[in-house]
Amino acid sequence: MTPVSEESWRAHCHAVLDGEATAQQAAQVGAEIALRPDRAREFARLAMLHDALQRAAIAGEAGRSAARRVRTMSLVRRLVLAAAALALAAGAAWFTIGTVRTADASQVLARIVEVVRTGDRTYYLRVAATSRPVRPAPFAGRPQPSVDGAILYLRASDQYVLARVAEDGTEVLSGSDGTRSWIVPARGSVRVSRDPRRFGGALPGSRQGIAFVDPHDGLSELGRSYDLTLEPGVAGGSLSWITAIRRPDARGGPKRVEIGFDAATSVIQVMRLDNLPQGRGGPRAVEFSLVDDSALPPDFFSHAHHHGADRTVIEEEP
Amino acid sequence: MSDTRTRHAFTLWTQCQPVVSAFVHALVADHAMRDEILQDVALAVLESFADYDPGRPFLPWVLAIARHEVGNARRRKGRFPAQLADAAEEALAAAFAEVGQGERDRLVFLDDCLRRVGGRPREVCDLRYRGGLSPARIAQALGMQPNTVSKTLQRVREQLRLCIEERMAEAPR
Numbered sequence: 001m002t003p004v005s006e007e008s009w010r011a012h013c014h015a016v017l018d019g020e021a022t023a024q025q026a027a028q029v030g031a032e033i034a035l036r037p038d039r040a041r042e043f044a045r046l047a048m049l050h051d052a053l054q055r056a057a058i059a060g061e062a063g064r065s066a067a068r069r070v071r072t073m074s075l076v077r078r079l080v081l082a083a084a085a086l087a088l089a090a091g092a093a094w095f096t097i098g099t100v101r102t103a104d105a106s107q108v109l110a111r112i113v114e115v116v117r118t119g120d121r122t123y124y125l126r127v128a129a130t131s132r133p134v135r136p137a138p139f140a141g142r143p144q145p146s147v148d149g150a151i152l153y154l155r156a157s158d159q160y161v162l163a164r165v166a167e168d169g170t171e172v173l174s175g176s177d178g179t180r181s182w183i184v185p186a187r188g189s190v191r192v193s194r195d196p197r198r199f200g201g202a203l204p205g206s207r208q209g210i211a212f213v214d215p216h217d218g219l220s221e222l223g224r225s226y227d228l229t230l231e232p233g234v235a236g237g238s239l240s241w242i243t244a245i246r247r248p249d250a251r252g253g254p255k256r257v258e259i260g261f262d263a264a265t266s267v268i269q270v271m272r273l274d275n276l277p278q279g280r281g282g283p284r285a286v287e288f289s290l291v292d293d294s295a296l297p298p299d300f301f302s303h304a305h306h307h308g309a310d311r312t313v314i315e316e317e318p
Numbered sequence: 319m320s321d322t323r324t325r326h327a328f329t330l331w332t333q334c335q336p337v338v339s340a341f342v343h344a345l346v347a348d349h350a351m352r353d354e355i356l357q358d359v360a361l362a363v364l365e366s367f368a369d370y371d372p373g374r375p376f377l378p379w380v381l382a383i384a385r386h387e388v389g390n391a392r393r394r395k396g397r398f399p400a401q402l403a404d405a406a407e408e409a410l411a412a413a414f415a416e417v418g419q420g421e422r423d424r425l426v427f428l429d430d431c432l433r434r435v436g437g438r439p440r441e442v443c444d445l446r447y448r449g450g451l452s453p454a455r456i457a458q459a460l461g462m463q464p465n466t467v468s469k470t471l472q473r474v475r476e477q478l479r480l481c482i483e484e485r486m487a488e489a490p491r
Contacts (some may be wrong), residue, residue: 014472016401018446019347020453030406033413038415040406043344047414048421049475051340052428054349054447124332151328163325171325 004028012041017050105242106226112242112259115266120154120296123271123288125150137269145172147286151201158196162203173306174199178267182303184311190303193316222257225250232263239269252277267293327367330376331360337377337418338384344410345388347401349450352354358387385411387433424482431481435474442470 004012012029015021021029033040062171127148145164153161153175161175170186181198184190193199221229226244239260255275261268271288299305303313338359343352345364368466385407401486402410409464445456453471457464 011472017344017347018453026401030402034403034405034409040409041417044410044413044417045421047344048425049479051343052425054429056432285327
């Protein structure tokens with residue numbers, strides 16, 4: 001096989017990763033990868049960029065708007081080319097679909113809320129944007145573990161477990177069984193409170209009164225204080241989205257919430273809280289991604305499930 | 319599997335997931351297929367975690383599982399023929415194991431770099447990655463030549479790569 005120039009090599013790599021390569025280009029890339037570890041590494045780096053780009057684009061609004069514009073433009077083109085009667089029918093259908101989308105958002109959200117209240121869900125949290133670093137207050141104590149990379153286990157009605165990793169690599173668990181909240185650090189005493197929200201401060205949105213841990217209340221709040229738009233998924237299995245923009249007269253809460261869900265099951269797959277108020281610190285944008293929906297053990301949300309019997313448990317006074 | 323062990327498996331998996339995702343994508347070049355396979359890999363990791371030797375690195379172990387699941391999916395679906403030969407897939411798994419985690423760290427700057435891309439290039443990029451449209455379809459929609467779309471995408475990716483390099487150089491060590 002003839003040697004490949006640097007420029008062609010990269011172009012062919014992108015073509016392979018886009019699924020657009022000819023058999024010859026794919027064979028050429030494959031041969032280079034098999035023979036040259038440096039090119040294999042370069043291909044791996046490009047593949048990671050492609051994959052990350054797709055994930056970043058999914059998290060953003062711009063892509064969806066652009067995709068919507070294309071769908072609209074394609075429709076217009078077809079209308080121009082089609083017969084007048086067909087164009088009229090297609091135009092009417094488009095108008096109807098557009099109207100239903102907006103009107104349906106609240107109903108769809110209600111269905112999502114109902115589904116959220118059933119079953120267990122496990123989410124992976126990613127901080128999509130951080131606020132400017134704040135100088136720690138004097139005597140502020142150890143910094144709180146970040147929610148970036150944390151795992152959030154949810155069961156309906158205020159039951160949750162948040163597993164975060166501290167800077168020293170140890171795991172900090174906090175949660176609530178619905179009646180009592182608790183925190184289990186890697187070392188030291190386990191603390192328990194009768195206030196179900198006592199240790200919920202680390203949960204994204206909880207400081208702003210849209211506690212994701214109480215899915216019913218949190219998501220219902222969206223229906224009360226936010227303008228909702230619904231965007232059904234594109235054919236081929238992509239997610240449907242509800243975008244919630246905080247009304248000007250509403251107080252607190254993120255400015256924008258995006259919920260990506262499976263239209264067939266109404267299960268939230270991705271939820272993004274954007275422009276979280278920064279008055280009390282915390283991340284500016286957080287994304288929840290569903291990673292598992294299998295059932296957790298019945299006692300999973302009690303603190304005793306997460307530590308040995310030898311740990312000291314301190315019950316806080318209400 | 320005990321909860322502690324499950325959690326350990328889960329933590330390791332979430333750390334490696336972006337690398338495995340890119341690896342699977344490189345082998346199948348289809349987002350829907352990649353996501354389906356990733357679910358199978360996650361299950362396989364949890365199911366066979368007892369066989370994992372903690373004394374050895376996790377990523378190569380999980381990449382081997384991913385490769386196996388890609389093969390299973392190909393047999394199941396009867397489509398998505400291998401783009402790359404067997405030897406290339408093997409070399410690629412080794413390359414991902416080598417550079418994967420480092421790349422993952424670098425890509426934290428992607429969001430910021432992406433914000434610097436605007437105008438038509440941004441639109442093309444969004445349509446490709448968010449809309450899942452092929453370059454040919456984008457060209458049709460935007461009234462561009464397919465070749466121009468491919469070149470635009472290539473320029474954007476190169477711009478992003480350089481931006482990430484710059485941000486890495488600026489970042490405190």
